[in-house]
Amino acid sequence: xxxxxxxxxxxxxxxxxxxxxxxxxxxxxxxxxxxxxxxxxxxxxxxxxxxxxxxxxxxxxxxxxxxxxxxxxxxxxxxxxxxxxxxxxxxxxxxxxxxxxxxxxxxxxxxxxxxxxxxxxxxxxxxxxxxxxxxxxxxxxxxxxxxxxxxxxxxxxxxxxxxxxxxxxxxxxxxxxxxxxxxxxxxxxxxxxxxxxxxxxxxxxxxxxxxxxxxxx
Numbered sequence: 559x560x561x562x563x564x565x566x567x568x569x570x571x572x573x574x575x576x577x578x579x580x581x582x583x584x585x586x587x588x589x590x591x592x593x594x595x596x597x598x599x600x601x602x603x604x605x606x607x608x609x610x611x612x613x614x615x616x617x618x619x620x621x622x623x624x625x626x627x628x629x630x631x632x633x634x635x636x637x638x639x640x641x642x643x644x645x646x647x648x649x650x651x652x653x654x655x656x657x658x659x660x661x662x663x664x665x666x667x668x669x670x671x672x673x674x675x676x677x678x679x680x681x682x683x684x685x686x687x688x689x690x691x692x693x694x695x696x697x698x699x700x701x702x703x704x705x706x707x708x709x710x711x712x713x714x715x716x717x718x719x720x721x722x723x724x725x726x727x728x729x730x731x732x733x734x735x736x737x738x739x740x741x742x743x744x745x746x747x748x749x750x751x752x753x754x755x756x757x758x759x760x761x762x763x764x765x766x767x768x769x770x771x772x773x774x775x
Contacts, residue, residue: 579616592626602626606683614683630680630730637707637719638675642668643700646749650692650710651718662695662749671699677739678717684731689716695751714741714756 582605586592594601602621608614622628638644646663649655665671693710700706709719715737718729732740741753 579613579620582617582620586620586624592621592624600627600629602628602682607686611683618682628682630682630685633719634678634680634717634730635675637709638671638699639706640701641671641699641706642666642702644671644674645698645700646695646744647698648695650694651696651708652692652710663744663747665747674740674743677736677743679733679736679739680730681733681736685729687716687731688729689713689718693718695749711740711752713759714752714754715759 592601596604602618605617605621606614608617644663644665645661646665648660648662649658689712691712693712693716696708696710698705698708707719709717711717716729716731737756741756744750745753
């Protein structure tokens, strides 16, 4: 048993030190654990931080296919677990001015709330990017009258969240499909600000691509 433990440790270290997709694939094929951590950081998160975005995507996809735990998706899905009400209000979840905030939407259909959250697909690689604004608007999730989570929307593309008196917090960037789902879901219910921001941001990136400029995504 001790020898097996040492062998597994060697395999895990090979995986953690993998500098290419091929090395990662070989380590996994030999039985390395796709859920290993180094310094408390899951290897799938470390792979997403690679400066080479194409390699980062290939590594993340390979690890997820091998069974790596996708806490990003589970955290997002947990936002509305058991939610019976969702309030969309102006402002973000930091530097708040409650006296100025306005309720933009009050959704009391649990099925509609679940449909919203189900379509929020996360781009793990892009989620390493940071947006420093407070966000606008924000979504508040309630269960039986109690606030369980608040999530701010950033430019129709990024989300920042922190569970009310709970352990989950962080920020994610949505995939293009996930952003479309969020913004159109809100726009269909009269909250069209995020969709306008997303459309304008995509137009700017398209124009920048034509001129060879680079814009943060």
